[in-house]
Amino acid sequence: MRLFGLIWTACFVLEETQAWGYRNGILHNSIWLEQAAGVYHRESRKGRYHLTYLEAKAVCKFEGGKLATYEQLEAAQQIGLHVCSAGWFDRGRVGYPIVKAGANCGFGKIGIVDYGYRLNKSERWDVYCYNPTAKECGGVLTDQQRIIQSPGYPEEYEDEQICYWHIRVRYGQQIRLRFLDFDVEDDSVCLADYLEIYDSYDDIWGFVGRFCGDELPEDIISSGNVMTLKFLSDSSVTAGGFQLEYLASDVPFNTSEPLSPQLTND
Numbered sequence: 073m074r075l076f077g078l079i080w081t082a083c084f085v086l087e088e089t090q091a092w093g094y095r096n097g098i099l100h101n102s103i104w105l106e107q108a109a110g111v112y113h114r115e116s117r118k119g120r121y122h123l124t125y126l127e128a129k130a131v132c133k134f135e136g137g138k139l140a141t142y143e144q145l146e147a148a149q150q151i152g153l154h155v156c157s158a159g160w161f162d163r164g165r166v167g168y169p170i171v172k173a174g175a176n177c178g179f180g181k182i183g184i185v186d187y188g189y190r191l192n193k194s195e196r197w198d199v200y201c202y203n204p205t206a207k208e209c210g211g212v213l214t215d216q217q218r219i220i221q222s223p224g225y226p227e228e229y230e231d232e233q234i235c236y237w238h239i240r241v242r243y244g245q246q247i248r249l250r251f252l253d254f255d256v257e258d259d260s261v262c263l264a265d266y267l268e269i270y271d272s273y274d275d276i277w278g279f280v281g282r283f284c285g286d287e288l289p290e291d292i293i294s295s296g297n298v299m300t301l302k303f304l305s306d307s308s309v310t311a312g313g314f315q316l317e318y319l320a321s322d323v324p325f326n327t328s329e330p331l332s333p334q335l336t337n338d
C-alpha cells in the first residue's frame with residue numbers, strides 16, 4: 073500500500089511537471105503567482121480546478137510545504153492575498169481569499185469565501201499551500217518602497233527560474249519602477265531569459281514591456297496601485313541579474329522627477 077502510494081505520487085508529480093508550459097500563449101505557472109505570509113495559491117498545471125484533495129496535498133508536499141490552515145489563509149488575506157479561485161486547504165475545506173469586492177468574485181464579500189468541509193474529497197479544486205521558508209523568488213509586496221532583485225543577486229541568476237512579484241500598494245496610489253542594474257541573457261527578441269512588466273494584477277493584461285540584455289530600462293510608472301513583474305530564465309546561459317526599486321506615491325508621478333525621495337536639509 074505504501075509502495076502504491078509512492079508510485080502514485082511519483083506518477084502524479086511527473087505528470088504535473090510535464091504539463092508545465094505554454095497554454096493559450098501564456099506560460100502557465102502559478103507556484104509563486106500569489107504568495108503572502110507563506111501561503112500561496114496553486115492550480116494543477118493542467119489548468120484550473122483539476123486537483124482532488126489527495127492531489128492537492130501532494131502538490132504542497134512536493135514543494136516542501138503542506139496545505140494551509142484556515143487561520144494561515146486568513147492571515148494571508150489580511151495582508152493582501154487576493155485570489156479568485158477556490159482551493160483546498162487543511163482538513164478538506166475549500167475556499168478562497170478576497171481583498172477587493174468584485175461583481176464576479178466572492179459574491180461582494182471580503183475575507184475568506186468559505187465553501188466549508190467537503191464530504192466528497194474527489195471534487196476538483198485548486199489548492200492553498202503553506203510554506204514560509206521556500207520563497208526563492210517573487211511574492212506579494214505591499215511596502216511603500218522596496219528593492220527587487222533577481223534570485224541570488226548580486227550573483228548570477230540560475231537556469232529555469234520563474235518569479236512573479238506582485239506590487240500592491242494603497243488604492244489610489246501609483247507605483248514607479250527604477251532600474252538600478254540590469255543584465256539578462258541577451259537575444260534579439262528576448263525569448264531566452266527576460267523580465268516582463270505588467271500594469272495589472274496578473275501577467276495577462278496591461279503588458280508594458282519585455283526586457284533582456286544589459287541596457288538599463290527607463291523608469292516605468294503604473295496607472296493604478298498594482299503591478300506585476302515576471303522573470304523567466306531558460307535552461308542555459310545565465311547573466312548578472314537585475315536590481316530595481318519601486319516607490320509608491322499618493323500624488324501622480326511627474327516623469328521628470330527622480331524616483332527616490334531626495335532627503336535634503338532645507
Ligand SMILES: [Ca+2]
Nearest residue numbers: 265306308309
Ligand atoms: Ca538563459
